[in-house]
Amino acid sequence: MHGDPETHWKLQRAQAQYLSRRWFFRDCGVGLASIAASSLLARDAHAAPAPSANPLAPRQPHFAPKAKRVIYIFQAGAPSHLELFDNKPELTIHDGQLPPADLLKGYRAAFINPNSALLGPKFKFAKHGQCGMELSEVLPHTAKIADELCLIRTMNTEAVNHAPAQIMMNSGSQQFGRPSFGSWTLYGLGSDSEDLPGFVVLTSAKGTSGGASNYGCGFLPTMYGGTPFRSAGESVLYLSNPAGVDAETQRASLDTLNRLNQQSFQSDSDPDIAARIQSYEMAYRLQTSAPELMDLGNETKETLDSYGITNPKDANFARNCLLARRLIERGVRFVQLFNEVWDQHGNLTAGVRQNALDTDRASAALVSDLKQRGLLKDTLVIWGGEFGRTPMVQGGNDGRDHHNRCFSLWLAGGGIKSGFTHGETDELGFNVATDPVHVNDLHATLQHLLGFDHTRLTYRFQGRDYRLTDVSGRVIEKILA
Secondary structure (H helix, E strand, O other): OOOOHHHHHHHHHHHHHHOOHHHHHHHOHHHHHHHHHHHHHHHOHHHOOOOOOOOOOOOOOOOOOOOOEEEEEEOOOOOOHHHHOOOOHHHHHOOOOOOOHHHHOOOOOOOOOOOOOEOOOOOOEEEEOOOOEEEEOOOHHHHHOHHHEEEEEEEEOOOOOHHHHHHHHHHOOOOOOOOOHHHHHHHHHOOOOOOOOOEEEEEEEEOOOOHHHHOOOOOOOHHHOOEEEOOOOOOOOOOOOOOOOOHHHHHHHHHHHHHHHHHHHHHHOOHHHHHHHHHHHHHHHHHHHHHHHHOHHHOOHHHHHHHOOOOOOOOOHHHHHHHHHHHHHOOOOEEEEEEEOOOOOOOHHHHHHHHHHHHHHHHHHHHHHHHHOOOHHHEEEEEEOOOEEEEEEOOOOOOEEEEOOOEEEEEEOOOEOOOEEEOEEOOOOOOEEEOOEEHHHHHHHHHHHOOOOOOOOOEEEOOEEEOOOOOOOOOOHHHEO
16 A cells, blocks of 8 residues: 555545446446447448448349339329229219218218218219229220229228328328338339439429428438439439539549548448438439430330320420339339329319329320330339318319228239229218228238338337338238239
C-alpha cells in the first residue's frame, strides 16, 4: 500500500461505483443499442446489401413462379361494378324502390342516406367468348378477350373512402407507411433490368387520392419504391444535365460521390447509402434508356391502331398501356398504371360511358399484344379500382356512392384461370353471396403466383416481421389455372 490510507480507500470506492452493474446499464446504453443494431443487421443481411453489388439483382422466390412480372392497371375512383361487370336484372325491376330494411342493418354509406332509392343499371349486358362471361355493352373490346380473363365479382374491403381504400388495395393496410405491392414484388424478386427502375409508375388523368403511398416503399429500403415516369416532356424530372456539364464531368462527379458513399457504407452499414449509390448509377443509365423507351417511333401502325393511339406523342391512358408492354420487355419487374376518373357520384351514365371509351380498347389491346408476343403466360395483368358503387342512387337520378361490400376486377395471364368468373353477389349487387375475396386474399394469391408464400415474404421493422397481407389472407385456389 502506497500513500495515505484514506485516499486509497476513496479510490477503491470510486472504482467499485463505476464498475457496478447498475452503472453499466445506465451509462453504456448507447453501446448496448449499437451491439443490438449490429446483431440485427447481421441477421437481416438483405437489409444492407453490399454497395458494390447490384441490390436489385434477380432473386429466386420460395417456389417456381407462374408469373415473373406484373402490370397493374389501377382504375382509381371506383368503377361501378353494376355498370361494367355484374349484371343485376333484379335491380332494374326494383329501380326507384327503397331497398329492403333488413339489407341495411349496420350499413353506412360514405355520403348518402342508405334509405335512398335503388338505381337500375344504366347499360345492357351480354355473354361473350366461349366462356359466356357477362360484360357491359360499353366494354366491346374487353368482351373480345373474355376467354383470357378471370373476372372476380366478390372483392370486398373495410375502407369506404378513396385514399384509405386505395392505400389498402396497394399496400394491404389503410395506414400510411406500409410498402406497396409493387415494392414487395421488387424486394422479393429483384429486377431483370439494369438500365431502368425495377418498379415504374405511369399516370394518366389526375393523380390518385392516396398519392405516393400507393407505390411507395414504406419501411423497405428506398431502392424498392416505385419510380414515376412522366408522359410528357422529360420522362424523369432533372434527368438531363444542366448547361455546362458534359458526360465526362458528370461521370467524374459520380465516381467521386460513389467513393464517398462507399466509405460511409463501410463505416455505417446504412442500407439507404446502398440505395443512394444505386439511384445515382440508375439515373446515369436512364439518360440513355428512358428516351429510347418513351419513343414509340419503332412501333408499327397496326400496333398503335390496336391501342387506339393516333398521335404517339399524346400523353394518355392508351400510350401508357403500350409503354407498360415496352417496359416489361426491357426487364422491368412491376409496372403500375394509375387512372383516377371513375368517381361518378353524379353524371353516372355519361361518365362511365366516356371512361370506358377511353380505357376499354387499350386495356384489351395490352392483353392481346402480350399474348401475341408470348409474354402473357408469365405476366400477371390486373385491372380494377379500390371499391365499387352503391345499388342506391346519389345525385338525383344518375349517380352512385362508394360501396365496399362487393366490387369487381379482372386478372389475366401469369397462372390465372382464363375464361372464368369467380363468385356471386346477391340479386341487388349489395353483398357477397358466394366465394368472397378480401383484399388480403387477393394479395396472398398474387404473391403465390409470383412464387411466394405470403406468410414468409417478410421484413423486420421496429421489432416486428411485417408482410403485405399483415396477419390474414388466404390463397384463392379456385382462380388458379
